[in-house]
């Protein structure tokens with residue numbers, strides 16, 4: 001059955017609790033109120049203003065509560081519904097989660113930034129990637145050197161969501177450059193810290209604040225460190241462990257919306273004296289998309305369910321969900337464009353907007369290839385030989 005928000009939630013009903021259903025209704029009500037009349041702004045400057053506005057609105061509505069509670073399934077529910085309505089709002093939720101979760105993982109919240117992020121009073125960012133260090137995180141060259149009761153940061157970050165608009169940044173830097181991933185530490189840096197600079201926007205094809213950062217002798221107190229010295233990579237990976245299933249959920253939301261648009265169009269549009277939906281070749285596209293979406297949602301909610309019921313790590317499950325759901329969503333959105341025909345490539349049509357928005361999900365928080373390395377590497381390691 002196709003519901004208003006996309007596919008019926010029945011496939012994942014066994015993985016969520018009554019509280020998640022109640023929360024989902026609240027997120028839907030927020031979206032109907034906030035997004036029914038319009039769409040995400042096109043220009044980068046407008047998207048930045050809107051993203052900041054959404055942080056406050058979503059915080060006031062209590063939508064960030066699952067982040068504080070470490071409720072991964074709640075975060076899935078939020079991202080699936082938000083992405084259906086507004087990929088920009090989905091990105092806003094994602095970044096509040098990414099910037100607040102390291103403090104939860106580390107068990108301390110220097111400056112109270114994570115608490116403020118969850119309340120919607122501060123916008124966060126997560127700065128790991130550099131021009132020379134993408135998938136290969138350990139090759140980062142940003143350094144943090146201890147000086148008395150402070151650390152001094154030097155270096156640069158690239159492709160950072162919310163760069164230039166965030167109030168605080170969770171920054172990864174090498175404290176022991178020769179120790180690889182064990183030499184990386186994690187710091188909370190306020191956006192107005194001396195020596196910290198927004199180095200410019202990187203404009204994406206879909207609305208999403210993105211940019212570069214520079215650190216020139218940027219000083220933070222030693223208590224700004226999250227976790228132990230050298231434990232930053234572990235904190236970062238534990239954060240991604242929890243949040244990769246939420247990327248999958250965002251992908252499911254976009255895919256559900258695209259499928260819904262395709263079904264509606266196929267039911268109304270007539271060619272050769274019949275509706276498009278009466279042609280079996282069109283039905284095949286819809287069937288493939290519905291099946292892939294259901295499979296993606298099952299992998300996604302199952303991974304989060306494992307985490308919420310106490311699994312210490314869900315690295316492989318999260319990697320499977322992220323890789324499968326984001327790749328499937330790309331195919332589902334592409335099929336929707338095909339069913340829409342020429343209308344599907346008009347820049348203001350929802351499926352064209354989804355076509356541009358969904359692409360980045362296969363790349364950020366670890367590319368599909370990196371997810372496959374995690375899954376395949378685990379299989380080989382555990383082969384018993």
Ligand SMILES: Cc1cc2nc3c(=O)[nH]c(=O)nc-3n(C[C@H](O)[C@H](O)[C@H](O)COP(=O)(O)OP(=O)(O)OC[C@H]3O[C@@H](n4cnc5c(N)ncnc54)[C@H](O)[C@@H]3O)c2cc1C
Nearest residue numbers: 126127128129134135159160161360363364365366367369
């Ligand atoms: C919209 C968007 C938002 C982002 N937001 C953030 C953010 O907020 N914070 C942050 O820190 N980063 C962010 N990123 C950066 C993102 O995490 C990186 O782009 C990603 O990790 C890939 O790094 P890269 O772009 O340098 O690609 P590369 O690592 O150079 O990879 C290029 C290609 O090579 C493949 N590849 C690399 N290594 C291997 C290998 N060993 N085997 C097989 N294939 C391989 C990759 O899969 C990919 O297809 C964002 C990126 C995007 C697009």
